[in-house]
Amino acid sequence: MTIHENVQQLVQSVRLYFPDLWSTRTHSITFRNTRGGYLRSRLTLLGIVWGILIVLWIPFDLFFLPQDQGYPIAIARLCLGGMLAFIAWQAHYRTKLKHAQQLITLMVLCLNIFYIYSISVLDFPQVYSGFIYGYTLLPIIHVAILTIFPITLKENLGLMAITACCQIGVDILANRLLSPENLAGYWLQNVLALMVIWSQQSKLYMLMRLYRQATLDPLTGIYNRRMLLQLAQKAMENCEQEKQPFTVLLFDIDKFKRVNDTWGHGAGDMVLRGFTQFIQSRIRKTDLFGRYGGEEFVLFLPNCDHQQAIEIAERTLQSLRSLKIAIEIDNAHLMITSSIGISSFTHGDSLSSLIDRADRALYECKDAGRNCYRYHALGQLHHHTERRRKIA
Template identity: 35%
Template sequence: MFEVMNDLLSAGRHSRYFNHTRSYSLYSRVRTIAWILVVLQTAWILVDWLLLPEDVSSTIAYGRIAASASCLALGVWFSHPYRLEVSLFRLLLLVVVLTLFQTWSNWILVGEGFESEVVAGYAFFPFMIITMIAIFPLTILEVAGFATFVILVELITQLWSGKFGLVDGLNDLWLLAVLGCIAGWASVNQLSMLLVLYRQATRDPLTGLANRRQVMDQLDGDIAEAHEKGTPLSVLLFDLDKFKSFNDNHGHAAGDLVLKQFSKILKDNAKRKVDLAGRFGGEEFLMILPGLNEAEAIEVADAVRDGCHNTKLKVPTGEEVSFRTSIGIAVLHDKNEDRTRLLQRADEALYAAKDGGRDRYMVAPLDTGADAA
């Protein structure tokens, strides 16, 4: 329960791979709402013309056009759909645009003596903005930030217009707070559901590590980024030594315990948010280490081997068992190298480690053969 609450409280514990998924969800929803608002804001100019004096409706029309233009810019902003900070900034801009229009239009209407007639698309603006939060998968801290911003703007507006302290003003603030809680609950539930669906789609059910599909997808992206930025990228391919014989001797239940414990060792050594450990298939595992060179990858390999050496497991038969792993290391060097070739070199290094006596790592060179640990 505590771990779930931490996941929902802030994005600090989310992997960058989940952040990519959430970022795209925010990106697509902000753009959809922006396009809807372009149409509604423009169409509402006719409603203003019917209900307000010509000089007032004309002045407010400029604000609506400016707000529509801003929403249009958000609607056609296609860049960086998978960067969470950019997607959250998009959402912040949408909230700010709507809040600025609401504040400015109220200022015009109050200045013209229409404070008792602020209807037809003005009085409900703060409530629309705060309930809009429910559409997005946000953490508790993010919801609190957006809701606090909207309520503070309303409070400042009431202080300026003299409405604060009156029954109507207090009712509006109370209603905003209640709607903020409801919208926040819905938003956090969306995040929780997204987390569950993401983990079901991308996690190996036994070990909790990334499944093969996610590993392959992410490796493609990390290779492309490494080529683009000129940064190193290392992959470690693991195979549990004599695991089939272990299963034959101790049973599959004992084998599952070993797989889970080895997965924990990998998680403990995939320390950065950019690192990804996954189950490649059977007793094979893969770790992707963006930004790490050969020497740094070797340090990780040694740490994993030490973790295996220091682990004793009690299996269902009551025996205490240990396990070992062989590791193939491949570092991306060639700018034309793709996923297939990189994994092939790691696999060749892994087989060299097994042929060399197991419980060791081997580093794949660019040419044939491998360097011993």
């Protein structure tokens, strides 16, 4: 591969992933939850370990510092250790991403407040060696500890800005902002900040790729069967607790095997992607849509009863009949239809029984000639005692 191709590949990757690396705006709800759990676990461990280390340093302060400086800083260390323990405890019990973000911000604020207080107690030291010198290096440590968090670039810049503002404020009060030693320290800290950002973005990028490989269908980019059923189970339980309706639509692209046999599997893949984009453009953010297997797709509709689902199915089939999917073969466009099996949650249902009724309804669509929908209520019997072989 030439240098030009490498550069093009790098630019394409940056263009593809930069919105995800910049902020959480484009992240899915499930990925936010996944990253929130990842941040919480690291924040809990960091709060415990860092809090213990902060407190264990108290004897050194009392031994090496004068009494009028050692005792106030020791008390401040106890307070900081207590806050870090509190942050660790909160991170363990809070489950949402925004809670993890808030706790990380609180941790950075507490560390910087301790830095400002300790430097003021030490009367803004000008020396660059000895025991006191360690306190002037605290901002560098505050930047370095952010390395363990897979946070977005926007989040990282906000946290680093807190440390930078505190450090600049201290240097102004100490009248050393433009001293050669201080400028060299800033240079070192900026280099470290770039390395931290690189490490964070690498972690976030890897976490995102692993998440997508584990939860998304590689062809269509929607939820795979395993992840879809996990999310649907939770959504169904929430609807049951809140006494809200919950409905499932099971789609099957009609005569899909004929597309593969006539135009090839590449054209079949384009049809699957085109159908996916078509459905995604017509669903709510709260709906769960995924690939169930082959040419079958499932749409779970929280807070939607069977009558509303039937209306959705009617509109979908009507719009689908006019859809033309380009297959990049002789400038051809394919038109497709779909059959839709519908079932709605009833008390005592399981997710398996709900999908099974939608599946039976789908087979009735096949018996009726395809390109239609059927609804299966609880207790409704299928017309055939034996499952018919699906005809492509």
